[in-house]
Amino acid sequence: MEGVDQGRPPGEESSTEANTRATAARLRDLELRVEELSQAQAYNRQGITIIAFSGEMDRLMAALMLATGAAAMGMRVSIFFTFWALAAVRKENNFRGKGFTDRLLTAMLPRGPEKLRLSRWNMLGLGRPFFSHVLRKRHVETLASLFLLARELGVRMVACQTAMEVMGLRREEMLEGIEFGGVATCLDAVQNSGSSLLI
């Protein structure tokens, strides 16, 4: 900073005053910037993004419980459903106009939150009805009711368009209230969140 005023004729107040003014302006800029950053940080802290990859009932229950809980805590919540998790957000089999591979995929991928298997203790499919019974008896939300609750609480739910294409799923086969997006949509949400989870 020194030496800036060397060429100036002495006596003209300008140099120090100009310096002070510049410093003050710089300080104001910095203060604004700090304010902006802390606001952005506070905004991010209030957001959570969950990437749901697994298609099992128990894992998705954990994801949806966190999501609804976060919404209750006043946070912005996004869930991205990709790959196996797409099974949870589809509602009907639609074979019309599909080729052989897509028909096969459509038939094989479980349909909706009530049709998913467990990651453990599946017991050839008996685990699911057993657990559903236990959940109801203990007054714990089932996966299907968690989905309804999530929608009611304004949880943003996005199905990965690329994974849908892989699985041969069309938009009209997905649950109501589901948005569609790709990697960029997902990363944008991740960048605007304080924490992100892959389940």
Added chain:
Amino acid sequence: MPIVKVSQVVKAMACGDRLLVEANDPAFQADLEAWVRRLGHRLVEFHDGPVQRAVIEKLEAGPDGGR
């Protein structure tokens, strides 16, 4: 999840209103305390037991609890 129910009811209340909640969830006290802290409301009283009873007062939303 009692905390979700609580949040839905409190959202519709006016500032200064109080809510009496009865729950039977082992995590209710811990959850409620965290929730109140985050949303900037006040836990007026809490009684433990087979059925837990809590009184919550809705305060004006703090810096964190805009929604």
